Amino acid sequence: MKKHFLLILFLLLATVVEANPVKQMLERFQKGLSNRFKIEIRSSSDQGDYFELYGGGRKVTVRANNYVSAAFGINWYLKYYCHAHVSFCEDRLPDLPVDLPQVKERHETVLSDNFYMNYCTFSYTTAFGTGNVGNAR
Numbered sequence: 001m002k003k004h005f006l007l008i009l010f011l012l013l014a015t016v017v018e019a020n021p022v023k024q025m026l027e028r029f030q031k032g033l034s035n036r037f038k039i040e041i042r043s044s045s046d047q048g049d050y051f052e053l054y055g056g057g058r059k060v061t062v063r064a065n066n067y068v069s070a071a072f073g074i075n076w077y078l079k080y081y082c083h084a085h086v087s088f089c090e091d092r093l094p095d096l097p098v099d100l101p102q103v104k105e106r107h108e109t110v111l112s113d114n115f116y117m118n119y120c121t122f123s124y125t126t127a128f129g130t131g132n133v134g135n136a137r
Helices: 002-018 021-029 067-080
Strands: 037-041 049-057 059-064 100-109
Touching: 021 037, 021 067, 037 067, 049 067, 059 067, 059 100, 067 100
Parallel strands: 037 059
Antiparallel strands: 049 059, 049 100
16 A cells, blocks of 8 residues: 555656647647747846857757746747747748757846736726726716
């Protein structure tokens, strides 16, 4: 019984350690796309978020301080170097060339809060806004 418990615990731990949400996102975009990118998550000594893109050819390396910044870096690369577009409305993600475009750049921000989409302004977020929304006379 103890051996089975340890085996299950080890497999569960291995799954959690290997989980990479950015690689999973890339696979949802296009099968095999995660093999074209190397993701490196490194902590940053400063307070800001950053991503670095470098490489090209068979694989592009994305280095960032967290997975959100890495995903933003991949979007940046796909948009500005591969002329691809990914959105909730419509994806235009063509088959990437065998040799990916060369890149070497870094972007960083010192913003303390980052927001992702707020299409629903007049539903759940309106109640928490300022002013007299809904109390017009």
